[in-house]
Structure formats: structure tokens, C-alpha cells
Amino acid sequence: MLFLLGSAMAGALVGVTWVPPGIGSFSWSDAEGFSGTLVGEYDGWLRPPLSFQGGWVQGKNALMGSLSLAFVQESQFASTSSSHNVGGLRPGLDYRRYLRAREPGQVNGWLDGGIYGVIPFAEDVSDAYTPEEQADADEGAKSARERVGLYGGQAGLGAEYLLGDKAGKPAVALGMRYFLKVGATQATQEEDGFSVSTLWLTEAGLYLEFQL
Secondary structure, eight states: OHHHHHHHHHHEEEEEOOOOOOOOOHHHHHHSSSOOOSTTTSSSSOOOOOOEEEEEEETEEEEEEEEEEEEEEEEEEEESSEEEEEEEEEEEEEEEEEOOOOOOSEEEEEEEEEEEEEEEEEEEETTTTTHHHHHHHHHHHHHHHHHHEEEOOOOOOOOEEEEEOOSSSSSEEEEEEEEEEEEEEEEEEETTTTTEEEEEEEEEEEEEEEOO
16 A cells, blocks of 8 residues: 555656856856856856756655756868867756655655766867877867866755645645755876866755656
């Protein structure tokens, strides 16, 4: 009976989260924190204020995923051809644990832990490059990949009010969440070593989710 009840409350969960932009973006610009590629984690395109998430919920457990992409391509075709590309693919995965069973008409809380990363891509090729120029272009592309690439994690909590459908089953959740996030980037050093830069921040957001 408990298994049947848990299965009845299970379903796909999809929604959007809104993180309002603030004055921090201007401070980040003044501090030259942007990657210079337009496709980095904090450049604004890869992780915009409104983001999508989706997953599966059953009982008190939910597994949520997210995926976003930012890609800039510049190609030229004339007597010589060239291609300059840079992009980032950002997957994320979170485990959410509700404090109690999700029942319509009630406020529920949850805890969350997850990981995310940015898979970089950068390429600069041209028929007009000499071998030395192509080597320099490859180094520039490698530097761009290092600025875009990132791995990180997050942990936090949230609360939601759950609305039911006509049959009284969970249907729509209105909520808020607060996360502590850390992201790390890695860069190669000339002395055959590498450096790691980390950024810690807290982030609040509002979300709307639908259980299908």
C-alpha cells in the first residue's frame, strides 16, 4: 500500500527559476570579472536570470537537472576561410529532499545539494595563418577554454506552497530557495603548474514548478 501511494504521488517535475539581477553585475564588470568570451558562467548568457529545470519527484525525494548553452561563432569565407568559435555547455544535477510528503494546500520545505559545471569549447583556425600564427591562435583558444571552463557545487534550502488539480493531486508549486554556491576555474601556469580560482556566493531565487 505504501508503495502504491508513493507511486501515485510520483511524476515528472518541470519549472523555471527567477534570480533577479542586481548591482553585483556592475561591480563584477568594474572588477574585470567577466571572462571576455560572453559565454562564461558569470557573463550573463549561459546563466540568465530566468532558468529552466526538470526532473522526477517521488515521495519526499526529487532529482532535478538543468542544461544551458551559449555559443558564439564567427566564420569568414573569401580568398581564405577562417572560423572563430567559443562556447560553453552547462549541465547541472541536484538532489532535493522534502521535509514531508508533498500534499496540496500546505507549505513544505526542502533541502538541496547538487553539482554543476561548464564544458568549454574554443577554436580559432584560418587558411591564412602561418604555422606560428596557428600555434598562437591555438594558445589563445586554450586560454579561452580555461576562462570558460568551470566546476562547482551548491547546497541550500527552499520552501513552497503546493496547489492541487481537480483530483486533489499535486500540480503547481510556488516557492523560493536560497543556495550557497562555489565555482572553481583552473588555469595552466608557465612553470608546468596550474592555479585554481574559486568564487563563493549566496543566491536567492523564486520558482514555479509543475508536476506532470
